[in-house]
Amino acid sequence: MTMEFKILDSIPDLTNLKSFTERYFSKRYITNVNGIKNNDIMIMFHSNRIALLSLAPSHFFFTKANDFKVNYSVGNVNRLRNSVKGKSKKGGQHLVPKSVVCKIEYDDGTSFDVPCCMKGTLVEVNEELVKNPKLLKECPDEDGYIAIILSSIAISEATKSEMLTHEEYLKVLDSFEIND
């Protein structure tokens, strides 16, 4: 048997490329959180139930040009001090849908909270956003993710089904535009 296998046998259709998050995650959305217009959150669920918290593209954050900082210190909790141990991620901060994961603070003194929108354990925050906040604006669905959250399969499935799918989200946005 003479066989020569080359990696070049596997060039895919380049017109339909998916990004890293599009390949492995399902994106879910929630709009107008806490009744605040365009306070829109996106959670990306991996097939293994790990969730990445981000800002949805329709968030009012993306329309404001001011310089900003990401502050993971909320109330008396410093999310940067979060640490987890072992497979079960013991010791991670507990999060409920209303928990504030971080604050975005503008140079004009205003700020807004980023809510978690699900119940779970905080596994990791994106420390890079503290040093390099523009990632949040430039690539919110990749390097600009805000936090990694782990919850049970049941909670993760329930949250996922309560939130909007990408198609539903686009429809909701359309209806807003018409209403405006």
Next chain:
Amino acid sequence: MNDSKIIKLCKELGCCDTCCLRYIGLKSPAAYEEAKQFLVKYVRDKTEHANNVDPSTDQDETNPPEEIGPTAEQDKIEPADCANHSKEQDQTELADGVNQKTEQEAGSLQNDTEKTSCDRNGAESDEPPAKKQKTDSICVSCIGVLQEENWPQCYAMVKEVLDKKRYECDTFACALSAPIATMLRERYITLCLKEQFADYDADKLLTPLKEAWKWSFGAHLAAHVGITLDSGAVSPLLVTLNLEYPDDLQELEVLKTLSASLFESRSKQRQRFAVEFTRRSVEQALRGVTLARLRAQPAWEGGAPAPRAQARPVSVQAAHAPLYLGGRYIKLSRTLPQTPWLVNGLRMMHSSVQEIIFGPIARLYGMSPDETEYRLKFMSAGREDVDVRCLGDGRPFAVEVSDPQRTPTADELRRMCDEISEGEQVIVKSLVPVSREELAELKKGEETKCKTYEALCIKLSHTEDDELTANGDTAIRVTERDIANINSYRNSDSSRVLLSQRTPIRVLHRRPLLTRTRRILDLTAYPVAGHPQLFVVRLRTEAGTYVKEWAHGEAGRTRPRLQDALRARADILALDVASVDLPWPNTNTL
């Protein structure tokens, strides 16, 4: 202390010939093969020796038992000679007793009641001769385990199992699971010996029941099944015989009185000690037992109770040591997991490397799907993702076949490889039997080996110095400079690229969150003809490097990443393992 006297006492207590040999500490396997004849000759030689030298002093008392020279004795065994002597009836009372027993057990009708009664306890001599003879014939120590009369049934059971399983093995080892009551009875005999002979040291002398059984029964069994008996350390085929004695538990009850605290504490810990009488618990209980306390128990007033029935074979297990087949697999599919991939009990992919390799092996051994599941085990030096191919010489793997009837022939192994490779998803070029030691190398290799990968990658943004052509063409192209940048990239003095990788999100649900340092030892990029935006990266990494995560960067969780070397955003489209640097299996058949 004198062997003849020990034998005499053992006989009086109701031991069989083989047990007598055990109690005098004989360790010569050959002696046990024909224990009766050996004992007759042994006692005769002892007696003559004692008479010839000096009747008033007992020569043997100064001889340590080791010097009895069992090996020398075994050479002297001449069955014909022994048989002659047994007819002569010219021995001492003791030898007569032995001879008489031999004849009795051989089924002779001749029954010298007078002689029988003198070596048995008086209580039973009132009983009718027929019944008495039957009870007498069961050894009070081994409960018949070592008595040939009980063996034919064992031979038949072993033969049935071996015929059914059809091993192609020239040797076997045998193991015994004897009634636990034999431990209690053995303890009684040794306590009696110790009472009579103060320097009797059972720990040193007593030949274990299992050993005596192997040397006596095992040797005869070999002749019946037609294969050679060998030690368990040598022969891969182990035959285990379970003998049961109906009164086993009932007899052991006495230990609950003699060692009350032990069994009380055990019964309080039911979770830990589900079974009351185990070899271990009985051994512990027996440590503190004295002759006086044992004799104070009603059942033991008149010595060891005569067994009501013999220990009988109830089951036989035969098992062959596992066979390990080693080879290397090439995986050509990007939709094939290494092992069955199940989510909530549902299969995610049509097959797996494991199942494709198991197929022909299971067929050779005629295994049903259920049997395949527990008799075949897949092992490999690491694994690749479902969508990653494994090329080059492939990845080392082994299959453990438990209880194999035989080792496949070279021809059969070749045919198995052909069958595995037929579907062109998995290619195995050769399969060879490998040893347990080699298997350890395979597993160790998982943590130490380096691997070479090829990754098909795409450039997703312009580098800062990309020149945009005058006609406004903004297409992203991999330039010569990009290739040069990757090929000259280095971030550490000690190695080519030092990575800091967080546990990838795809495994984070089942592994702790850690940041690991891994090295890329070698890194080369080249362009792809006809696809200006693509490039191939060939890299050699140490074990445990997550290559896909390095290539796409996993949202910055692996640093540095490919985009740092390219100086533009990048992603991975496909990955192949080009080689697994572990020369295994260690043969030149590849």
